[in-house]
Amino acid sequence: MSGAAGQHISVSANQHGAWTGLQGRGTLARARKDRFFTWLAVGCTAVVILPLVAILLYLVLRGASSLSxxxxxxxxxxxxxxxxxxxxxxxxxxxxxxxxxxxxxxxxxxxxxxxxxxxxxxxxxxxxxxxxxxxxxxxxxxxxxxxxxxxxxxxxxxxxxxxxxxxxxxxxxxxxxxxxxxxxxxxxxxxxxxxxxxxxxxxxxxxxxxxxxxxxxxxxxxxxxxxxxxxxxxxxxxxxxxxxxxxxxxxxxxxxxxxxxxxxxxxxxxxxxxxxxxxxxxxxxxxxxxxxxxxxxxxxxxxxxx
Known part of the structure; x- marks a missing residue:
């Protein structure tokens, strides 16, 4: 019985280790996806803001000298x-x-x-x-x-x-x-x-x-x-x-x-x-x-x- 119990405990430990490894890989994958979509959102925001900033800066460069x-x-x-x-x-x-x-x-x-x-x-x-x-x-x-x-x-x-x-x-x-x-x-x-x-x-x-x-x-x-x-x-x-x-x-x-x-x-x-x-x-x-x-x-x- 002791041998069977030890074998059972060993199998359970292996399963737990495998499950922990899967959880770790899943957490890592989710973290990578989170970073990817975070940077994607930041990039989209920059694409939206950049044209306005570019237009405003260009107008300042071309028109500010004529303001009086x-x-x-x-x-x-x-x-x-x-x-x-x-x-x-x-x-x-x-x-x-x-x-x-x-x-x-x-x-x-x-x-x-x-x-x-x-x-x-x-x-x-x-x-x-x-x-x-x-x-x-x-x-x-x-x-x-x-x-x-x-x-x-x-x-x-x-x-x-x-x-x-x-x-x-x-x-x-x-x-x-x-x-x-x-x-x-x-x-x-x-x-x-x-x-x-x-x-x-x-x-x-x-x-x-x-x-x-x-x-x-x-x-x-x-x-x-x-x-x-x-x-x-x-x-x-x-x-x-x-x-x-x-x-x-x-x-x-x-x-x-x-x-x-x-x-x-x-x-x-x-x-x-x-x-x-x-x-x-x-x-x-x-x-x-x-x-x-x-x-x-x-x-x-x-x-x-x-």
Whole structure:
């Protein structure tokens, strides 16, 4: 019996050793896979970030030398006089983007709320989703031509208003679909808790559901804003451009994308340098506005959670 017991113990020890070896090899394989996919994720992140960094550095190298006080305070000058700036284009871009945001963001959020909270099973909700998806894929120049026919021709003048409406239309589908998706992530228990307290559905949607999804909705609004901020084609048919200060929303208005386009096509090196400076200014304005909105939104969300 003692011999059989010893043999059994020896076999068990061998099996345990084999099992331990398999576990060790499995752990090593998992560690290698973990390192591989970690470095793969880091590489993908670098591929995403690298183009933005490269573009920003190139714009700094080409355009930073042309930035000066005159660039931010003076009107464009004829090439024979030299100097000048893009102050009117900066102001005009701000005016046009403000009009676009006032139009596109409320409409987009309203449509997204309807699709998520009130449109379940309704044919009109399917039509709105289809329209938003199609509009999101429409080329910007087509939107500009439509705005030219529907707004510029009846008004008989190019204007910042027409440009703002064209860009606002382009913002609507992105804001709409983002709002719908973000509201869909809010747990139904949150809605049920609000309704259980006797709060009307419209009030619960505004005060509870929208507030819970506010961070994602604001991100969608920023994406839409960043998309239209650099658009040139719609403004060629609507705002048209100007060499003077903006005086009215119903008159021709300068804009940074238009001024960059005109100067980039110029045969004069001085104007091409200003075009690089304008491009740098445009991307800095977009990054600054997006960062400020993100900062304010995060502080507001934190207060709400507290």
């Amino acid at each position: 006080l005159a660039f931010f305070t003076q009107l464009p000058r004829p090439i024979s006089q030299g100097g000048g700036g893009m102050a009117n284009a900066i102001l005009g871009s701000g005016e046009i983007l403000l009009i676009a945001s006032l139009l596109g963001i409320p409409l987009g959020i309203g449509a997204g709320v309807f699709l998520s909270e009130y449109g379940a099973g309704k044919p009109i909700a399917t039509a709105v989703r289809f329209t938003a998806d199609v509009l999101n894929g429409v080329p910007s120049i087509v939107v500009g031509i439509a705005a030219y026919v529907l707004i510029v021709l009846p008004m008989k003048t190019f204007s910042a208003l027409a440009g703002g409406i064209a860009l606002g239309i382009m913002m609507v589908p992105t804001v709409t679909r983002t709002t719908e998706e973000m509201l869909a992530t809010v747990p139904h228990s949150v809605r049920e808790a609000a309704l259980g307290l006797g709060i009307p559905k419209w009030r619960a949607t505004l005060s509870v559901t929208l507030r819970t999804a506010s961070a994602g909705i604001i991100t969608g609004c920023m994406l839409a804003f960043a998309r239209v901020a650099g658009e040139t084609a719609p403004l060629l048919f609507t705002a048209f451009g100007s060499q003077f200060w903006p005086r009215s929303v119903v008159g021709s208005t300068a804009a940074l994308p238009l001024q960059i386009f005109n100067y980039a096509m110029s045969p004069y090196p001085a104007q091409r340098r200003l075009a690089w400076a304008g491009a740098l200014m445009l991307i800095v304005l977009i990054m600054t506005s997006v960062s400020l909105v993100r900062f304010v939104a995060n502080r507001g969300t934190l207060r709400g959670r507290t």
